[in-house]
Amino acid sequence: MLDIAAVLRVDVDAWIAAQNDMGVCDAIARNARRVPAGKPVAMSAPNLPKVAGIDPSTSAPAQTAAPLDDLTPPPGLLLQDRLAGWVSDLTTLHELIERLAGTGSLDDALSEILRAGAALVGARRGLAVFEPADGLGPASTRGLGLAHAELGHLETVPRCATSYGRLLDRGAGPAEPVAAPDLLGDTELDPRQREVAARLGYAASYAVPLGTAGGTAAKATAGTACGTRLGAAVWFYDEPAEPAERQRHLVALYARYASEHLALLLELERTRARTATLTDELLPGRLPRVHGVRLAARHRTGPHGGGDWYDALPLPEGAVGLSVGSVSGSGPSAVAAMGRLRASLRAYAVMEGEDPVAVLSDLELLLRLTEPARTATALFAYAEPARGSVVLAGAGHAPPLIVGAGRTEFVETSLSAPLGMLSCWEAPSVELSPEPGETVLLYTDGLLRRTGEPMDLAFARLHAAAASVPEAVRDDPGAVVDHVLRAVLPAEGEAPAGVTGRGGSADDVVMLAVRFD
Template sequence: MDPSAAAASSGSSGPALLPGPSLPAPNALVQDRLAGWISDLTTLQELTERLTRTTTLDAALHEALRAGATLVGARRGLVTLHPATGPGRDHPVTVGFGLDHADLGHIETIPQAGAGPEASGASAASGDSGISRAPGAPGAPGSSGASGAEAVQEAVPGPYGRLFDDLPPTGSRTGTAHPDVASDEGLDPRHREVAARLGYGASYAVPLETDNAGRIGAAVWLYDEAAEPTERQRHLVGLYRDHATEHLARQLELAEAREAVATLREELLPSRLPRTPGVRLAVRHRTGPLGGGDWYDALPLPEGALGLAVGGVSGSGPSAVAAMGRLRASLRAYAVMEGEDPVAVLSDLELLLRLTEPARAATALFAYCEPADRKVLLAGAGHCPPLIIGDHRVEFVETSLSAPLGMLACWEAPSVEIEPAPGETLLFYSDGLLHRTGRPMDRAFARLRTAAAGVPKAARRDPEALVEHVLRTMLPQEGHSAWDGSEDVVLLAARFE
């Protein structure tokens, strides 16, 4: 058959088409896009949940930096907070991620745009602060409003604000990228020098700002090479940033409250220990994050005597701290009036607590000391017995069993008299020290006795070294420099000469 006839008979007027590459069906494209969205949302949910589980400001800052680095594809960064109130209002709170103290010190040397008189004059004359700006930011071409220097001041003040000079002012949440720091002539030469020294080639900064919290700071992530986040990465980090800002604002409020409670508590406790001939004192006091009611006191009494006390009230927070202050002040008054009779002191305290705060319980231990004669008369109300530490004995004082204050209609228990040998130390402590070990009380008491027995002989001559050794042995993971325990801890040592 003739080919043309065959074509005519088939209804085709052109040459036959060769099979080409198959194109994905529109349904497959939609599925791929949905899969990408689901993956992004899953990642975002996991990161926000991790942030929500943080309970301290420092942990929240580190987690926000780590998550942001994951979202924008960077390895390092820093966040600085400078809220209007609370921690950071006077000095910015700054945390680095993948940056040590030396690196942060180098960043501090970057001159801030518009910081000096000459820079301010140049900025006013040219209408530019010498830095690249986000479109629409004050000082940028085609914008109106605050000058470049004012925008810098409004962005993020403080030494680390130099990395955030070109963030738009409050009211805009636009992030700013420097895709190639080495070739960006708009940056200060010192900025490029620091970038080369620290080995980063690009940066991306975002303000930490929401409508509710306002602007509380900013975060910047640093890339090892020239790079910038994609639109998808910017969108994801923007969503995460909104959640992180609200969480950080709440942590700032909590940190401010804890700071206020801690300050109040410190004001309610002795500012210094008294110097009494014949006895040397040392104390360690660590407050839990909620502010507990444990307390201590060392009070000079007439005729060269000394009153020592430890105790605690039930509950936590500002109300417990206030109750602790009232209880301690009352005990001081009773100790001055009748300190030589510890039973009378605690009986008066019991009556006061029962009449004024019937819903609150408290423990207390009061010791009337005569250092010249090395005699101690003590009584306790539901409190742990003190420990005697010497070269020839390490043992708990056998105090009579008694209920806490406020637990009975009338409290009274016999006092106990002890005579420490020269060089022996009487160690008072709060039950928080035992609870923080996470062990049953009988094992916690045994651990305390073992810790005291293990104090080196040289350290036993110094009450400061003794309490330090006991604290580190009892709580080796928490130590004493960055206390994050849930309960208060008190250690009060009196070494008799």
């Protein structure tokens, strides 16, 4: 048995394996590179066996096996890569749809659609036009990466020449996306469109329609069985380009969901507008002029419409009846109940306004008889400016706040239940004497709840806001109310300063200011 060194056995094994996988020539080349340093190449070259009819000195034939890099991947690997791409696309689409679902207004939704669409089609700028086909509005235009002046330039292009204009003004039938891969090079386009494109620096566009294809959302927006048009979105490329088929498919799926979301927001927006109009009609169109006092009121309707009210009614002998209140529930039914309750309170105030307890007792009896399923909070005050006195009674209502140069304090009222919660309501009245130059603030609890804080912190915030009214505006009750509202309520879409808990509610807010001269 031959005694072969271990190193030689390894080299031979490696050479045989290389011959099987990569061909003879590659094996020889790899073995030649293993020559130890300092030895001549000729001495380490392999000694090919002598076979009859074959000259060993003749060069080896060309490589017959393909390199590993050129081998075709197995079908399973291609399918796995394709599935991974689909999963990635669906994940991205799901994240974008979740962000869109978090929007609560049409303008926010249009802005989110532009951002998501730009990411899907690979564009940097875009324009969304919301224009329901029924013509009932509301109409809106939002831009992405476009200044106000640039939006004005786009509006100078004839509507029929723009891609989104062709989608908005189409006739019956489904709409297809409109691609313009080379705006500057297409001589058939409107010259004004090419001029604006060159001025704004975009060279291509891709537009998709926004509209429902039927179903519940379409019916909610007065659509037909074949769907309804809501608007269009267009994205602009800096260079001549066109989205790939995969990008077209993704943005089409996203636009389909976005259209349904826009239809629901449109229904909600129109409901809010109708409720706000109804509420404004049921509240005083203007406050009366009463000698010795100046009045100002503010009313902010919540997104669902509530039953908050305020009122100021001139009474005999120079007196004035003041009231604020809130009916439980929301929506048109609560607004209608508020109107009935406020009208009844005015009648009771005319008959027995000098006794606020009697007024609220009559109101409580009416509420139990006519609105047994509802409750309400209310505060009624009988003010005599000539005497400088106010007598008030409250039913489950927040206490008034006196604001003046020398004091800022809440009025101590007796604790009582809201109207409709007890078989017989009655609570003692409270009398106060505001000084000349002081303002009495009446408000609903929606002002406190909208802060998103616990009630004790909300009362403290309201007190601090009233105490910080600048001296220069204390003579104007309207300016006092505006200052307090700005200090207490957060800006639109923001949380109040210092608030780390949950966001505020969406209740109605009513504030009535009475300044005594």
